[in-house]
Amino acid sequence: MNEENLRDQINQLIRNEIQDNINDFVDMKEEERKSGLGFVGADDNNDLTVRIPNKEIDKIIKEYKKIKKYQKSSLFEIKKLNQN
Numbered sequence: 001m002n003e004e005n006l007r008d009q010i011n012q013l014i015r016n017e018i019q020d021n022i023n024d025f026v027d028m029k030e031e032e033r034k035s036g037l038g039f040v041g042a043d044d045n046n047d048l049t050v051r052i053p054n055k056e057i058d059k060i061i062k063e064y065k066k067i068k069k070y071q072k073s074s075l076f077e078i079k080k081l082n083q084n
Contacts (some may be wrong), residue, residue: 006061014052 070076 010060
């Protein structure tokens, strides 16, 4: 897997996690509004934009490569055989 594909997958995972949290928040606010305990403003059809520094993504990619390299090593194979 090349680095660009990794970067795209990481970005997609982050976007999905953020979207899940936003959906949970909106659902919670909607429940509050229905019960009369809270206030929800008018819905705007704007897209949410989140910026994640490439530096952070580079750290994730570096850690991923480190793990994959270890998994290909002889030490990992020996450890895996010992667990069975």
